[in-house]
Amino acid sequence: MGWGDRGVQIKTPEQIDVMRKAGLVVGRTLQLLRESVRPGITTGELDAIAEDSIRSAGATPSFKGYSHPPFPASICASVNDEVVHGIPGERVLAEGDIISIDCGAIVDGWHGDAATTVAVGEVPHDVRELMRVTEEALWHGIAAARLGGRVTDISHAVESHVRSQPHPTGGSYGILEEYVGHGIGSEMHQPPNVPNYxxxxxxxxxxxxxxxxxxxxxxxxxxxxxxxxxxxTVGTVDGSWAAHFEHTFTLTPEGAWVLTALDGGEERLQQLGVPFGGH
Known part of the structure; x- marks a missing residue:
């Protein structure tokens, strides 16, 4: 997709408010899933919990039936060396695994989309560090966004944070280039692309x-x-483990507003010295 403004959807404040409702459904569902992850649970059981949470809130799962072949579930559940788009099923989570859970919900035609990576019990230090660096990079990316700035200000901030962090084994982290963030609104995926580098x-x-x-x-x-x-399902070629974190956000005249964070992102943005623009 090109870098032009063509196809970029600009929402009214009222439409953003509906996206916040969808974002809260996603945020609460992910919170419930984080609490549900344990050794012995299957990814399919997590998917059932998610679908019930989304539909009980009066929303519709964004992912179910999406694209071709139609995605068959309400969450993506990607374990260990699976990066994104894992299909939930009979896989049983074990102590020491990590799982990326990606979740989307639609309220009155407007989407929310977020993801988190959860440790199953105790995980090795290098994996814990990978999760920390990835989540921090997400917040640094959002914190770099300013009205009047450009999309790749976010990209540069994500990459810069990842590159600034020491690798536990002396190597370097890999940043996926084929898969990127995106615009979101009345469709789950819209222009513009938001690379992580x-x-x-x-x-x-x-x-x-x-x-x-x-x-x-x-x-x-x-x-x-x-x-x-x-x-x-997208996996790593070399079998290395991966982490994935995601939030949907917008900018107001006051600052950034993270629509899928339960507190609107206020705590993390304040830690980074960035104005909070939610309400």
Whole structure:
């Protein structure tokens, strides 16, 4: 997709308020799933919990039936060396695994989209560090967004934070380049793309009414990926483990507002010295 402004959807404040409702459904569902992850539970059981949570809130799962082949579940559940788009099923989580859970919900035609990576019990230090770096990179990306800035200001901030962090084994983290964040609104995926790497000052302007899903996908080694035979699950070529965090956010005249964070992102943004623009 090109860097032009064509196709970029600008929402009214009222439409953003509906996206906040969808974002809260996603945020509460992910909170419930984090609490539900344990050794012995299956990814399919997590999916059932998610679908019940979304539908009980009067929302519709964004993912179910999406694209071709139609995605068969309400969450993506990607374990260990699976980066994104894992299909939930009979896989049993074990002590020491990590699982990326990606969740989307629709309220009155407007979408929310977020993801988190959860440790199953105790995990090795290098994996814990991978999760920390990836989540921090997400927040640094959001914190770099300003009205009048450009999309790749976010990209540059994500990459800069990842590159600044020491690797536990002396190597370097892999930043996925084929899979990126995106615009979001009346569709789950819209222009513009939001890469997790690159030089600042490029791409469409960051303006009021633009909503973006920022989602760093980081590995412990190579960033090369492969598509598994199910035509959805994306895994690492070298088998290195991966983490994935995502939030949907927008900018108001007051600052950033993270629509899928239960507190609107206020705590994390304040820690980074960034104005909070929610209400």
């Amino acid at each position: 690159g030089r600042p000052g490029r791409g469409p302007k960051l303006v009021r009414g633009l909503a973006l899903a920022v989602e760093p996908m980081i590995t412990l080694a190579s960033n090369e990926t492969t598509l598994l035979p199910d035509e959805w």
